[in-house]
Amino acid sequence: MLFILALLIGVVAGLRTMTAPAAVAWGAWLGWLPLAGTWAGFMGHWIAVGIFTILAIAELVADQLPSTPSRKVPQQFGARIVSGAFTGAVIGTTGGAIISGLIAGAIGAVIGTLGGAELRKRLAIAFGKDQPAAFIEDAVAIVGGLLIVAAVA
Secondary structure: OOHHHHHHHHHHHHOOOOOHHHHHHHHHHHHOOOOOOEEEEEEEHHHHHHHHHHHHHHHHOOOOOOOOOOOHHHHHHHHHHHHHHHHHHHHHHOOOOHHHHHHHHHHHHOOOHHHHHHHHHHHHHHHOHHHHHHHHHHHEEEEEEEEHHHHHH
16 A cells, blocks of 8 residues: 555656645644654654745746746656655655655656646646646645545554
């Protein structure tokens, strides 16, 4: 089950790079993720919660700008894989499976990046514009991230 949750948090990272670490930080801060005394214990500190939340909000705003590059360009794609691997490793840590979580999170990020781009393109075509599709993707990433983190507890 932990492998699936790590994969799914990676998918969230593929949709929105900073939403996954923000959700994980909130989960740790709220006590849903038992990370105290581990390498990832810092994720439960209010400073980590604040930083990742601000970065996630900034990303949600930046995603609406027409100048934002595609998620599939190397810098964006790479950042999503790193975010997915990191958050997958954090989730894996809760069950002593850091490496498995890291790998699952990275795989999930690739799935989320490519699948999310295709789904958003199809939704944008269906709506006749991109903004509603972007808002749906935002909601899926935020709600999904929180549900995944809550499921670890």
